[in-house]
Amino acid sequence: xxxxxxxxxxxxxxxxxxxxxxxxxxxxxxxxxxxxxxxxxxxxxxxxxxxxxxxxxxxxxxxxxxxxxxxxxxxxxxxxxx
Amino acid sequence: xxxxxxxxxxxxxxxxxxxxxxxxxxxxxxxxxxxxxxxxxxxxxxxxxxxxxxxxxxxxxxxxxxxxxxxxxxxxxxxxxxxxxxxxxxxxxxxxxxxxxxxxxxxxxxxxxxxxxxxxxxxxxxxxxxxxxxxxxxxxxxxxxxxxxxxxxxxxxxxxxxxxxxxxxxxxxxxxxxxxxxxxxxxxxxxxxxxxxxxxxxx
Numbered sequence: 001x002x003x004x005x006x007x008x009x010x011x012x013x014x015x016x017x018x019x020x021x022x023x024x025x026x027x028x029x030x031x032x033x034x035x036x037x038x039x040x041x042x043x044x045x046x047x048x049x050x051x052x053x054x055x056x057x058x059x060x061x062x063x064x065x066x067x068x069x070x071x072x073x074x075x076x077x078x079x080x081x082x
Numbered sequence: 083x084x085x086x087x088x089x090x091x092x093x094x095x096x097x098x099x100x101x102x103x104x105x106x107x108x109x110x111x112x113x114x115x116x117x118x119x120x121x122x123x124x125x126x127x128x129x130x131x132x133x134x135x136x137x138x139x140x141x142x143x144x145x146x147x148x149x150x151x152x153x154x155x156x157x158x159x160x161x162x163x164x165x166x167x168x169x170x171x172x173x174x175x176x177x178x179x180x181x182x183x184x185x186x187x188x189x190x191x192x193x194x195x196x197x198x199x200x201x202x203x204x205x206x207x208x209x210x211x212x213x214x215x216x217x218x219x220x221x222x223x224x225x226x227x228x229x230x231x232x233x234x235x236x237x238x239x240x241x242x243x244x245x246x247x248x249x250x251x252x253x254x255x256x257x258x259x260x261x262x263x264x265x266x267x268x269x270x271x272x273x274x275x276x277x278x279x280x281x282x283x284x285x
Contacts, residue, residue, distance in 0.1 A: 020282050022275060027283070036283065054116040054235060055282050056089050059142065060124040062271045070275035073260040078283050082256045 016049045021057035022067040027075065035079045086118070087184070091229070092143035093121040094169040096152040107218045108147075108225060110247045110277050115229040115237050117145070123270040136169055145232060146173045146190035147225060153203055167204055191228045193221065219244050250280050 014031025017040075028038040028045050044050065076082050091112050095101060112119045120143050125135040140146065148170040152163050170192065176185045192212040194200055200212055211228075215221040223240035230237045238246075257276050258265050268276070 018282055020279065022278055053282050054285060055113060055278055056116055056118055058274060058278065059086060059090055059118045059120050062275055066271055067275045069261045070272070070279045073257045074276070074279040074283055076260060077253055077256055082260055
């Protein structure tokens, strides 16, 4: 299942979201499948638990295009699509 | 002091091919510990004078880690590399002569890959926090243990960070292939993006 961008549909019970400071994206992890299923840019998914992340961002500019490509690849890998 | 400053770690090390795998392990460890790596690689494409960039990085970093491992003589020129000791000196100078509220609170760790060798070539730093390492596992441990005293977060032990790093290395070829990148040709920004994203979803 590929990741849907800016979807209004919320995940199943037990879903959580991870914030990526590099892309300013919130990534929804489905509570049942454990897969990353949706992305929201700049706005967290309402009513979904936020996972604490140790990542604090980066101190120098990384092109958004590069950050998005890295994010997409990592999500695909985690979802078993690579 | 802003949060970016108190999270930033200036990393002073050689940037040659032989050091690349160590550098990648350090990059992974610093981000895995919740800190932000600052190093001269950020300025690869810049035309500015290198020392100005170094000073700028030191100014925005509360912490400094200085790996003085590359002190042997160059095989052709028969001269050592002085950049790392120079940058350590600038960092110590910032502590001693900079703004006492901000720069006076900087802290640093000195690394070398041989025990007590520094006494032979830079004895003035005796009595500082100098740690030796002999492998990727030990440099991860040195940095993780040092940073664990600078954060309120509970960090995984070095053994777990090393295991995560090895998983990241195993995943890296697939992540590169998905983007038509070649691992050996990754830019610093590409490598940082991949490592940070990987850590975000694999904690």
